Amino acid sequence: MEWKGRRQSDNIEDERGSSGGTGPLGGSGGFNFPGGGMRRGGGGLSIGTIVVLVVLYLILKAMGIDMLQILGQGDTSGNTGSNYEQSSSAPRNAADDETKAFVATVLAETEDTWGGIFKSMGKTYEDPKLVLFTNRLNSGCGLASTASGPFYCPSDRKIYLDMGFFEEMKDKFSASGDFAQAYVVAHEVGHHVQNLLGILPKADQARSQMNEVDSNKMSVRIELQADCFAGIWGKFTQQKGILDSGDLEEALNAAQQIGDDTLQKKSQGYVVPDSFNHGTSAQRVKWFKQGFDSGKLTSCDTFSNPV
16 A cells, blocks of 8 residues: 555544543443454442442451552552543664554545545534544544454544554464555545434434343444445546555455354354354455445445345
8 A cells, every 4th residue: 555655644542651541430431443342331339339339348458458559459549530641752763663653544545535525515524533542542433452453432432442453463463565555544434424314323222122132243244334335435536546456355364264154163163153243254355345346325225235
């Protein structure tokens, strides 16, 4: 992908070197890549549970064990709240800076693509923010962590990305190449497009009334549409003449490697279709390719058509 020297987005929030605090606990509530779909955080603690925790804390305190200090991982800043920010000096190097420039360029390309598409529909595209972080960070959808993978949060309309995920793609998922990485960003931007078009709120409302199996099926349709939207972006990028030979294959390989069936086979040796929430490898390849070939929103209706 010929990305160097092109416009970089100003909508990057670089929070690397800061680590968010312990809470809120639970899932991110966002749409992530490659597995997990939309996750909702649980409810608050009951009064009885709080009383038990307080009594347990006092007993341990009397024994000389300070659980607050232990849970705070030895933080000596004097801030024992749940939303502290630790400013650490995470090492930066030329590779990190180049990857940040790459992500900013890809985000700019998505802004140009979707800005033009929305304008043709008589709508205004609102750019999302993309937050770079390391370790963990509080987001509008809960705790973002390296383990959660990249995700889009509808609440604050931000994409959260630990750039270390790109190395994980290469080493764990066998999905390397700059256009494979661009696919990750474009997929999350696809969720933002769904949010702006009102698709996500409707889907979320529908899922809240469903059982787990049906909710997973709805999640698959949401994720496959985001793949298709990523393909549309890929089409417009190709038309600009900035794709290299083999770039499309990189994205299709990434889609292949992070299908639910492929991931489950690797991790547990068998698949459980009812638990799929992103789609099979074949489905993800199909819908990315469909968006790429057509370049049209109408080709990405995963809700009315068989997936």
